[in-house]
Amino acid sequence: KNEVEQSPQNLTAQEGEFITINCSYSVGISALHWLQQHPGGGIVSLFMLSSGKKKHGRLIATINIQEKHSSLHITASHPRDSAVYICAVGTYNTDKLIFGTGTRLQVFP
């Protein structure tokens, strides 16, 4: 069993829909990262959080430390949001990240 699990693996949506991507982890963490990767591209960090909730534009990330679970929400989705979204965790006092396998999102107009 992977230490970081994401669901769903693939997601399609119509423009304007509300999207949720989930991440569960089995290790103790210092922080959880949500990352975005466009096809063939490098990785962009969206959020780093260790508690509560963060919002940036149409993106919202939440984390429940007790349940070892995090969600990434996209409100009013747009075709330019189409990408792979990756959850990664950092364990305490190390900057090595453990990655989930990603969620491929396609938003159609």
Next chain:
Amino acid sequence: DAGVTQSPTHLIKTRGQQVTLRCSPKSGHDTVSWYQQALGQGPQFIFQYYEEEERQRGNFPDRFSGHQFPNYSSELNVNALLLGDSALYLCASSLLYGQGVYEQYFGPGTRLTVT
């Protein structure tokens, strides 16, 4: 601030050859980590360099080696290339943010194709 930069962006090599990939960290960052991302998979940790020494290593063979220079830039070397080494190689630089949490930035990656 240019962020994390990597070179080259794309590379094609033949089985058995050797390759060197380069990474310059974000200004102020002193630690560089390398990850391998095979097609359709999440990145896998290769190793990490801090103060010019390998501090942590993932489950990769000795064919994978690295180096960090005094200016914190880093190289990843892969010897005796195999077809399975074809992947996107990502570099991340980091800085202790506080309370054991590290701020991390990723480079655009180097796409290596082994034929």
